[in-house]
Amino acid sequence: MKAEAWIFISTTIFFALVTPAYWLLTHDWTGTSALTMTMLLAAMVSVYLGFHAAKMEPRPEDRKDAEIADGAGELGFFPPYSWWPLWCGLALSVIVVGVALSAWWLVVIGFALGFLALTGLVFEYYRGVHAH
Structure with missing residues (x-):
């Protein structure tokens, strides 16, 4: 340090x-x-x-x-590729566009998509190919 x-x-x-x-x-x-x-x-x-x-x-x-x-030795856990950050970013962009256009229905859709994307990101290592 x-x-x-x-x-x-x-x-x-x-x-x-x-x-x-x-x-x-x-x-x-x-x-x-x-x-x-x-x-x-x-x-x-x-x-x-x-x-x-x-x-x-x-x-x-x-x-x-x-x-x-x-x-030498183990440096830590480095996750493999993941598509979930892309979906989180897209959901956030939907929210931002909804706020910019004052289309609150689009903001609600963005929050719903963001919830799904964030859930997928958090639970990525509990199922599928990279499950522990």
């Missing part, structure tokens, strides 16, 4: 230097406030990662004496 913390610390330093320079060159409140909020967000993430890295035991990537074999 230390490497990730240093990446965000360097990003925070970059935005801390760019924000006043942007203000001096443009006198634009919108861009300056956006850069300030970006700097604060990067600082928040770097503080979180720094505290988390101090409390956890070093990973193989964080140790200088680590071997490549130290990082």
Whole structure:
């Protein structure tokens, strides 16, 4: 985690230097406030990662004496392909089009389709080819 913390610390330093320079060159409140909020967000993430890295035991990537074999093993579960995110996105687009056109009947249809698509996404690994 230390490497990730240093990446965000360097990003925070970059935005801390760019924000006043942007203000001096443009006198634009919108861009300056956006850069300030970006700097604060990067600082928040770097503080979180720094505290988390101090409390956890070093990973193989964080140790200088680590071997490549130290990082071997199972990395986790990675799901195979799935069509359900496509149907969730299409249902959301139906809802958005219904709101944009003030066609509330279309919004209701979109919510019904979204419920079906979300149910399929959640229960994808309980039936079919990828059931556990």
